[in-house]
Amino acid sequence: RSGHVTRYIELHVHLDGAIRVQTILDVAKRRGIDLRAHTVEEMTRRIALEEPATLTVFLDKFNQYMHVVAGDREAIKRIAYEFVENEAKEGVIYVEVRYCPHLLANSGVEPIPWNHDEGDLSPDEVVRLVNQGLREGERAFSIKARSILCCMRHMPSWSMEIVELCKKYQHDGVVGIDLAGDESLNCEANPDHRRAYEEAERCGIHRTVHAGEAVEVLKAERIGHGYRTLEDQNLYRKLLKLNMHFEMCPLSSKLTGACHPDFTKHPIITFKNDKANYSLNTDDPLVLNSTLQHDYSIAQKYMGFTEEEFKRVNICSAQSSFLPEKEKQELLLKLYEAYGMIQSTAF
Numbered sequence: 001r002s003g004h005v006t007r008y009i010e011l012h013v014h015l016d017g018a019i020r021v022q023t024i025l026d027v028a029k030r031r032g033i034d035l036r037a038h039t040v041e042e043m044t045r046r047i048a049l050e051e052p053a054t055l056t057v058f059l060d061k062f063n064q065y066m067h068v069v070a071g072d073r074e075a076i077k078r079i080a081y082e083f084v085e086n087e088a089k090e091g092v093i094y095v096e097v098r099y100c101p102h103l104l105a106n107s108g109v110e111p112i113p114w115n116h117d118e119g120d121l122s123p124d125e126v127v128r129l130v131n132q133g134l135r136e137g138e139r140a141f142s143i144k145a146r147s148i149l150c151c152m153r154h155m156p157s158w159s160m161e162i163v164e165l166c167k168k169y170q171h172d173g174v175v176g177i178d179l180a181g182d183e184s185l186n187c188e189a190n191p192d193h194r195r196a197y198e199e200a201e202r203c204g205i206h207r208t209v210h211a212g213e214a215v216e217v218l219k220a221e222r223i224g225h226g227y228r229t230l231e232d233q234n235l236y237r238k239l240l241k242l243n244m245h246f247e248m249c250p251l252s253s254k255l256t257g258a259c260h261p262d263f264t265k266h267p268i269i270t271f272k273n274d275k276a277n278y279s280l281n282t283d284d285p286l287v288l289n290s291t292l293q294h295d296y297s298i299a300q301k302y303m304g305f306t307e308e309e310f311k312r313v314n315i316c317s318a319q320s321s322f323l324p325e326k327e328k329q330e331l332l333l334k335l336y337e338a339y340g341m342i343q344s345t346a347f
């Protein structure tokens, strides 16, 4: 992409949807797991979604590889570390990465996911391993990484445990809670999810939710995607007035079938024209076989984005990040400097 913006913030990306294919192959080999795919190309073809499908088909792709890394301490830490390296290479200076600790554990989780036998890796230790990987990555690549823990729509019984983990690690890398998974399961009002979000609010844990209806019920501060809020103009106007932040993922919205595949008619264009508060994100670069650069070039090529709008988007992202106020101001200052909006304070 031609242009000047080279410093980014990413707020909506799934750690388990952002693993390197080579890492999956390496871990499978070490653990003696037969993947029936031996090269990065073969494995990528197996995982990647290339044509528009449904969210259900999209989420099914995780079945191709999650069993390889789940329950494996070394793999989980490595994934987190390499994730930070990937983000740094893309020019990201601050990222909030999300995942569900229960989906990577093999003990203290009911049911144990991915048909694994019971082991001894608990969701709590998963969070510690991810934190370690992220922290080492931060030091090695000089960027900042925080995490968001995901409740899963189909597993309301995990949600209270997730919020307890958010509380436990609130001052140790975890900045928020999310509700992810298949949106055809219409379950914002599920009492377990609801109780978890109430507890999050009570304890000052920041809240984002995949899908927009959830603002009132779950007291979300940000909305994952939310393209369809445009279909309800009253809701959309209300959210604009509230300065609600929308985490937009261009390529993902097409391939998960959330939006019409014609990017030139994409809802993001309306959000842009209305100068809404939103970010541009990859969502799941592994499953989409994509990069943040690719999402930005889609926005530039098909949605009429200018460098000015890219700057505004990243400033909105920093402002809507889940960082404490002081760190948020530091991050904003970095962006203003990178975008030539103030004189560098370095000298």
Ligand SMILES: O=c1[nH]cnc2c1ncn2[C@@H]1O[C@H](CO)[C@@H](O)[C@H]1O
Binding pocket: 014, 015, 016, 017, 055, 059, 062, 098, 099, 100, 103, 150, 180, 181, 182, 183, 210, 252, 256, 283, 284
């Ligand atoms: O675009 C998405 N919409 C909803 N759920 C998702 C999406 N991408 C990934 N996940 C789900 O979130 C879990 C935790 O990271 C993933 O395991 C996947 O099941």
